Amino acid sequence: MPEAKIELFHYWRSSCSWRVRWALALKGIAYKSHPINLLKNEQSDLSYLKVNPSGQVPCIVYGDNALSESLAIIEWLEELNPEPALLPKDAWRRAEIRSFCTMISSGIQPIANLRVIGHYSTDAEQKAEWNRHFIDEGLIPVETMLRKYSGNFSFGDDITLADLFLIPQIYNAHRFKVDMSRFPLAQQVYERALKTAACDEAAPHNQPGATV
C-alpha cells in the first residue's frame, strides 16, 4: 500500500479516468477524489495546469509529485500493488495486451477527444457522427484481436489491463450509437465486466457530478 494518500483528478465520464479508477478499485487503493469538469473547461484552469500541464484527465498526485497518462499511472499502481495482477507473467502476452490497449488509447480515444471534435465542428450531430465513425473503424482490429484472445474477458478468463481500456471505450461506443452488433465479442466482454464490483465502482454513474 502507498504511504501517502493518492489524489486523483478525474472526470466522471472520461474513459481514461475510468481506467485508472478501475485499477485503484481492483487493487483496493483508497484515494482522494478531485473532480475536474471537462464541460466547464476546468482542465484549462491555471490551478489545474499547474498540476498537469497537459490539461487533461486523469492525473494523480502522490506526495509532492504528479503523474499523468492513464497507462503510466496504472503500470505504477501495478508495481506498487502487484495483486491482483493486471498483466500476465509471459512477456510476449504482456506485449500483446499492451498492443491491444494502445490500439484503443492511441487509435480511437484521442480522435474523439473534446479538444479534437471541438475544433472540427460546433454542431452536436456532426460531432457525434465523427465519433461514431472513428470508434466504429477503430473497433474492427479490436474485435479481430478478441477473436483470438478473449475468454470471459478480453484476454482469457481474468480481468487484465486490456479490459480497463476496452470497457470504457465500449461505453463511449454506446453513447455515440455505434452499431455494436458488428462487434459481438466486445459487447459480450463489456456486459460481463460491467457486472464485476470494481468495474461498477469505477463506472461513470458512480462518480461525483455524474448526470446519468
Ligand SMILES: N[C@@H](CCC(=O)N[C@@H](CS)C(=O)NCC(=O)O)C(=O)O
Ligand atoms: N493519453 C491520455 C489521454 C487523456 C485524455 O485524453 N483525457 C481526456 C478525457 S478521456 C481529456 O482530458 N480531455 C480534455 C480535453 O480534450 O480538453 C491518457 O491516457 O491519460
